[in-house]
Amino acid sequence: MTLLPRLPPLAAERILESYLSTGPDQWRGFNANELPEAVRFTPTGGSPIAARKLEELREGILAIAKNNGFGGKGTRAELSCFDAQAAAWLADQSVLASGEALRDDVWAFVAIVMFPDIANWRFGDSPERYLGGVRNTLQRLWMRGKLFDRGQESLDRWGLLEKLTEDAFVQITERPSLGGNPVLAIAIAEAWVRASLHHGKGAMESLTRRAMLQIRARNEVRSLDELPAESLVAVLDLIFETPAAELHGSSTMEVNSREASTLNGVASHALTTAATRLLDEARRWNLLSPKSNAALQSILALEFQLTLSERNALRYLLERMEGIGLLESEIRVLGTAIY
Amino acid sequence: MSRIAFPFLTLSESAVTATSWSISLNESEWAPAGDYLQDWDPASSIRLRRQIFIDPSIAAADLQLDKNDLKFFASVRFGTGQGRLPRLVLGRESRVLEAESWMVDFDIEVPGEALSTVLDLSTRITLATSISVPAPLAPSRIGDQLWSDRVRVRLEGEEPRFPIEVGDIQALLGDAVSASAPWYLHWSPRDWSRDFHGAMRLYLNSTHIEFIERIEAQDPMMIQMLMADVMGQVCERLITDPDVNDLFFSAEPGSLAAQASSWLRKAWPGKDPDFIRSVFDNRPGIFRASFVALADLGD
Structure with a gap:
């Protein structure tokens, strides 16, 4: 079992702030043999990842980035290709196959210590792209690779990442x-x-x-x-x-x-389309009550068994919208269904 | 079962007998699964077991279904990862509950290396067959959820219920006046969909030793003040967000917006965001005091 380096949140903030304030051009590069003092490993249960493995990770992602315009600004198509290829590559790395890779502090290490140049190229200075979490530049790609892998037997294993x-x-x-x-x-x-x-x-x-x-x-x-x-x-x-x-x-x-299914003869598709528009418009006009909101959400979920109070709230909402002159045909569709 | 308003009848607690989860770490003696598992590390293996029994007579009455139509799935999803909801569902085991046997056993082995921070066990009973002519409120579709429970076992000590850390606040905030505060809530209101626990961290200023000692001793007044500050800050920003209506009514479960909305609903039951916003605008003292009071109730 390979243990991955963790960068605690406070240290992550500090190192990131230093990187961004000094300027990405001044970054001295990644040295796998000299990790920041704040980096920790879980004390038992495996061996800390070898420096050579960290270097391989760095080289792998760097190669993908260079093939997709890293060094320049990167077009939207190039950045998108980088995302798809890096996601597939990260998901296939055995050192990232354990629960360790689900930790935010691991990905804070990856983005801030190993790949601040790539994060900066991809997203600029936005801290959420460096710190651990669903928006971390590389954490989000690893997660995509894990979730949208069609399996080794698929002829188009990583197709979803591109589509x-x-x-x-x-x-x-x-x-x-x-x-x-x-x-x-x-x-x-x-x-x-x-x-x-x-x-x-x-x-x-x-x-x-x-x-x-x-x-x-x-x-x-x-x-x-x-x-x-x-x-x-x-x-x-x-x-x-x-x-x-x-x-x-x-x-x-x-x-x-x-x-x-239908509700009073109105097809579900027509109902959900009307409910979606009514919901958007009612929000815009600030007309929603909790009950009318719940009623519309139920209809969107194709759950047509509204409670009496939800039905009444929805009727009241439709009357108010009708009074203002909003979405006449949608009100008629929903009105037919609930009256 | 939960605060979700189901559009069909569900099973009552008397219809379902579910034993508590038992857990065995590295083939040790079975013990009840608590909220924290000591001595776990990624090289460990974990076994879990529980038994579920359904009383078919009560179930038929609860659901307004013919006893002969009863067929259920009992399923367990085991997931892991930081946050209120599991980052990743690692697997699902399913058993059928029907006339042949109204009792099922789960005995699940989870490799330690797949786990991270928390083990999340979600058990559900769902309808396993379509009902062609159901009573008006009876469940009728495969997958309709009839009963559920959820257990979370923390595996690593540094993931408390609310992320709190003693730290050098000056290193984080620099020379600003705020750096000498006894505590600092680190969060950003930019992304309300973030998992609540991942979205914020409360730092206790390492230079305030007496204050930290009182928190560690769980001084109720101190904890109340801290939590009131957390709740107040987050709720103030939510209620003034331009998208508050969307966030209030349609927040993703477990998200920052969902937690803030839940606090607001507790403080002003049955009121909509417009009402709460008017309290904040016109009576900010009452707004904050409401959270001080709520924090006292352990919310």
């Missing part, structure tokens, strides 16, 4: 209830790719935000990772508004027919 946009990665991985669950995370990523083929990548940002809200809400009451694979595909495609028949054929239709 998802930065926004999609953030939407999935920065939500602990979804991003911490590899079964769900990879299923959502695959659903995102199918949806982007259907809707076009340009439409995906707002759709992904809506979809993630729905997935999270539904996962609270239904264990989505418990579903058979084909059912999970169908549920996620419905949420991403990707026509099931177009992509999967009939095997998922049993689930779809139940999922694509």
Whole structure:
């Protein structure tokens, strides 16, 4: 078992501040044989990583960065390629395969001591890109590599790392209830790719935000990772508004027919579309009450069994919005469903 | 089961008998799993076991389902990593509860090298079959959650419930006046979706020895003041955030926004962000005093 170096938060702040205030150009480089005094290893349970291994990590990432414009400013395409390639490479490193790599202080060490030049090239001076956490320059890539690995047997093992946009990665991985669950995370990523083929990548940002809200809400009451694979595909495609028949054929239709339910004759798809717009507009006008918000969230989660008070709150909200003259057709759709 | 409002009926506590988790470290004697496991290191192996039994008569009545339709999954997800929710779910084990046996056993081995900081054990009972003609409030879909519990076992000593560290605040804050404060809450309101525990750290000023001794001795008034400061700071920033409505109503569980929203709801039950914001704007003293009072209740 290889133990990884940890840089405690206070020391991380101090070293980072010194690096940024002195100026990245003055960085003296990484010396694997001379780690900062504050670096610690867990006292038992393995051997501290060898200096040679740290150097190999440095060389591996540096080579990927150089192939993608490191040294220059780096175009958006180059930075994106760096992210995808570095994520795959990091996920494949055996020294990073243990629970040690889940620690923020390990990644603070990696970004601040080993790769401040790469973090600076990729993101500039933003401290969250150096300190440990989901936004750490390399921690986020390692996590992506771990979550979105299709497996060694796949012909396109790292395809998801190239296909998802930065926004999609953030939407999935920065939500602990979804991003911490590899079964769900990879299923959502695959659903995102199918949806982007259907809707076009340009439409995906707002759709992904809506979809993630729905997935999270539904996962609270239904264990989505418990579903058979084909059912999970169908549920996620419905949420991403990707026509099931177009992509999967009939095997998922049993689930779809139940999922694509209606409320007073209004199709679920029409309901969620209307609810999404109403929710956005009601927020903008500051009209939401906790109950009307809960009612709209339930509809977005395709949970149509509203309580009486939620129904009343929703009616009141629709009346107020109607009075202002907002979203007439959406109010009609929702009104038909709940009255 | 939790504060989630389920749109269908769920199992009552009397329908489910779940033994507490037992734990064995490196094949030692079985012992009840507490909130901290001593002597763990990455070379250790951990075994865990528990038993779950469902009373089918009570379950059928609870769920308004025909007893012959009852079929459940009992599943355990074991995860690890810093934060309120596991950073990574390492695996899931599932058993079927049905007429052949209403009792299942879990005996799980988790390699120490896969773990980090915390072992998180989430047990759920879900519906394992679709119900074609359910009663109006009955669960009907595979995966509908009917019961759950969650246990977290800390593995490494430096991960307290709330991250607190004795430190040289001057080294962090430089020569500013704030560097001589007895404590300093290190956090940023830029990212409300961050895990609450990962998003902040409370530093106790190493030069304030008497103060640190009182905290270590768990002096209730000191701890109350500290926690009130933490709650007040975070809630003030949340309630003045332009996106407070989104954050208040739709925060990711375990996130900084979710924790702040939960404190605000406890301080002003049933009130919306507009109301709370008006308290903050017009009666800042009451706003802060509310958290001083809440901190006294151990919240």
